[in-house]
Amino acid sequence: MSESSAQGPPKIRVENATKVFSGGGADGVVALEALSLHVRDGEFVSIVGPSGCGKSTLLRILGKLESLTSGRITLRHDDERKPIDTILFQDSAVFPWMTVRANVEYGLRRRKVRAEDRLRIVDEFLAKVGLMRFADSYPYQLSGGMKQRVSIARTFVNDPEILLMDEPFAALDEPNRVLQQEELLSIWASDRKTVLFITHNLEEAIVLSDRVVVMTARPGRMKAEFDVPFGRPRAVYELKRQPRFGELAAKIWGELHDEVMRARADEEKASR
Ligand SMILES: Nc1ncnc2c1ncn2[C@@H]1O[C@H](COP(=O)(O)OP(=O)(O)OP(=O)(O)O)[C@@H](O)[C@H]1O
Numbered sequence: 001m002s003e004s005s006a007q008g009p010p011k012i013r014v015e016n017a018t019k020v021f022s023g024g025g026a027d028g029v030v031a032l033e034a035l036s037l038h039v040r041d042g043e044f045v046s047i048v049g050p051s052g053c054g055k056s057t058l059l060r061i062l063g064k065l066e067s068l069t070s071g072r073i074t075l076r077h078d079d080e081r082k083p084i085d086t087i088l089f090q091d092s093a094v095f096p097w098m099t100v101r102a103n104v105e106y107g108l109r110r111r112k113v114r115a116e117d118r119l120r121i122v123d124e125f126l127a128k129v130g131l132m133r134f135a136d137s138y139p140y141q142l143s144g145g146m147k148q149r150v151s152i153a154r155t156f157v158n159d160p161e162i163l164l165m166d167e168p169f170a171a172l173d174e175p176n177r178v179l180q181q182e183e184l185l186s187i188w189a190s191d192r193k194t195v196l197f198i199t200h201n202l203e204e205a206i207v208l209s210d211r212v213v214v215m216t217a218r219p220g221r222m223k224a225e226f227d228v229p230f231g232r233p234r235a236v237y238e239l240k241r242q243p244r245f246g247e248l249a250a251k252i253w254g255e256l257h258d259e260v261m262r263a264r265a266d267e268e269k270a271s272r
């Protein structure tokens, strides 16, 4: 974690967040229960946890797509000219009828950024994600990984203070996933936003993050957290070769494994 990010009150503050969905049994489904989490300004935090433990629910609440049943969430908004947050989902759609450039430009137009500034900013981000040559292509002319890069550029171009990412690389094959991780690391290095990143992939969590948080089986609470001690910049495969990487992954997996087993047992009980 960078020194500057340790300063000031948390950028994201979740206190005792509880979310109950009505339906699914007499009392409804308790997705989150008294979950607390602080994320510092400029910190990159990943969340891992069993399927159904409430990770997406937490992100959707942070993105104001869902309400909280009880508890409190505060996002510190420092620059009113910037959007406070943006969510990038696994299947974040690009508009098929717009060119790559128009897709990336979309948020800037909505925010009424001046045309010459739009051109400069879009060029900058197209170059960062390696899509300059495809600026005038349509999404159907791109591979899945390239489309995902368009989504990433579109997210970063909006310059939100907080990035909420829900398994953004889950649909990619391994080589493309690693490329995307490295691209995200390099974009993030030049523009240290506060990131909350959800993944099922422990190695991905370690490679990207300053801190990895493990959630319990549903109802989701924080179970354990691990500081990632590796410096930056990071090269994904070099990092994975280090013995300390394997040791950290094993420790995190130790915490996660119990919760995955518990989630599975709960599912079996419910289906009987
Ligand atoms: N809109 C909704 N209405 C009712 N129940 C919901 C709704 N959204 C989520 N849930 C329930 O809340 C729980 C948590 O769901 P959530 O999608 O947050 O899990 P998750 O941790 O993101 O899982 P995954 O890793 O599989 O994506 C699940 O039991 C789910 O069925």
Ligand SMILES: [Mg+2]
Residues within 6 Å of the ligand: 055, 056, 057, 166
């Ligand atoms: Mg989810």
